[in-house]
Amino acid sequence: MQGYDKHAYELFAVTVDLAVLTVREGALHVLLVERGQQPYAGRWALPGGFLLPDESAETAARRELAEETGLGDVTGLHLGQLRTYSEPGRDPRMRVVSVAFTALLPDAPEPRGGGDAAQARWLPYDAAPPLAFDHGLILADARERVGAQLEHTCAATAFCPAAFTLGELQQVYEAVWGSTLDRANFRRKVLATPGFVEPAAGAARLTGGRGKPAALYRAGGATTLHPPLLRPSREGRSA
């Protein structure tokens, strides 16, 4: 920051890009928009947009999230800064520095393709088409980051509605990690972590399930997981 007056300095366009994730029917989904203009017209991309003159990146991300999802209430939504992408040439038109965010959504209201995009849709992560710009890299980074967050924080509940079963919570882990977990051990671990989940007042499960009805829980007050809930198999050793 020193040398402010001595050096010439360039100005840059600054954008935010959002990796908006949800779990739908046991599969990780990501919110994508179809570009209506060049470059990459017709390609899918992460939602996002330019920073306004008096906005922080976090504020801009929250505004864009509200615009793209059509949700009025984006306060309290789980939003986290991922990383800033600044390679020259990542946008063919001009220099653009982009601050990327991850957003974790509990349910999947179909987005209205608002504003500039041709359309906006939830697409399965594993069946996502090639993305515009470096958004494929951003999306992969986002999944890795969220996967690590699940190990050490209680962020998994951000994917779940207000009341949820332990089976639904386990599906979040399995969808993000791409691996299966032992149901009984998962249950033991979650319930043994104080403040992770709390029993919900009204007892049994949502209607229409097949097996024994599951108890409902809601997110507890804790934010960190001690000890962590490590994903299996990253390479041989595990605790």
Added chain:
Amino acid sequence: MQGYDKHAYELFAVTVDLAVLTVREGALHVLLVERGQQPYAGRWALPGGFLLPDESAETAARRELAEETGLGDVTGLHLGQLRTYSEPGRDPRMRVVSVAFTALLPDAPEPRGGGDAAQARWLPYDAAPPLAFDHGLILADARERVGAQLEHTCAATAFCPAAFTLGELQQVYEAVWGSTLDRANFRRKVLATPGFVEPAAGAARLTGGRGKPAALYRAGGATTLHPPLLRPSREGRSA
């Protein structure tokens, strides 16, 4: 990123800020520069500078690091992106978006106060003066991030010279975490993690120590720690 042509967009000055950390005599130190100009003239700040037109933030950070430390060789140095700070008003003069990095240095060559800064110095983290801008916040975030990295990665060796003793490696953990560790248990854990450290060819320790000479090790090929090396006491529970 859509809506590029429809919307007016602002341009921003973009800088990088560096939290350059080292461990010196068992204490965490940070590289600070004394500002020579307004605003915050005479205050200490993190080193950093403006992004050049054809640089990525990583490239700029590495260039600034070389300039500030006077080290010719900054390739292979442990540099990690921390977070981007974009609050309006964080610089009183104008809108500045800053990408912050952490840098882990093995030894502490006294920096030459190069270029614009009045002087550059290593200062103990715990005795750091109030910093200019939001650099105090950035520095605190950096310590927390590095502390978490030590738990899950082999980054601690980045603080150590090419050959080091397990006692020195332990001092890194204790300096960053601000807590003491059991020597025998630390030793057992490090040696049981394949690829963390390897015995160095030339046997015994550096000259002039007091107790039994320690074996020398060098950094191994591993980057991640499975299972992690959790810091004690974050709140009651621990593994």
Added chain:
DNA sequence: CCTCTTTATAGTCGTGGTGACTATTAAAAG
């Protein structure tokens, strides 16, 4: 109605990582 299937819940057992220890060894300092 009875059985099969499905899912939730409960419990058991063995292993391994770890915290808290106690020796023992090898150097310098007094």
Added chain:
DNA sequence: CTTTTAATAGTCACCACGACTATAAAGAGG
């Protein structure tokens, strides 16, 4: 030669966790 300091080696108990088995409570199908 003794004391001090630090490195190294080893022990022991606890507990978290992976891998299991058993039971309970619902729907589906004949």
